[in-house]
Amino acid sequence: MVVISLCSDPDLLARLDAQIFDSGWGPTTFDNAKHRVGLIAFLQDEPVGYAWLQVLDSEIEILRIGCLASYRRRGIGLALLQAVFQLDRFGLMAPERIWLEVASDNLAAQALYLGNGFVLVGRRPNYYGKGQDALNLIWSRS
Secondary structure, three states: OOOEEOOOHHHHHHHHHHOOOOOOHHHHHHOOOOOEEEEEEEEOEEEEEEEEEEOOOOEEEEEEEOOHHOOOOHHHHHOOOOOOHHHHOOOOOOOOOEEEEEEEHHHHHHHHOOOOOEEEEEEEEEEEEEEEEEEEEEEEEE
């Protein structure tokens, strides 16, 4: 069973980030960041994924969300996304709107987001370089 908890350990977040993404962020990105919240996904007490959020009252931007490659397709991304929908479980305000960007070639992530109520609201051409666009998605509670 996937367990999600708040995380304020910048080293753990940076280690996971480096293992999940090609361009890993260092610990200073995750250290004492105002209006930022980290969520960690654990599977059998092992950290296997995380979400890094910017939280401004009921508006959330998902800055990063992902899981280790060897744990993909096991519901970890969905568990993290559901935890974002229910931030009130962690003593934070439940979101009214959630924003995120996803690479246009990341079809698995797009399916996850669109299947959970996100809608496409824009595109940033060549945002990731090499012709790779960023798709802007939004979810609203209503």
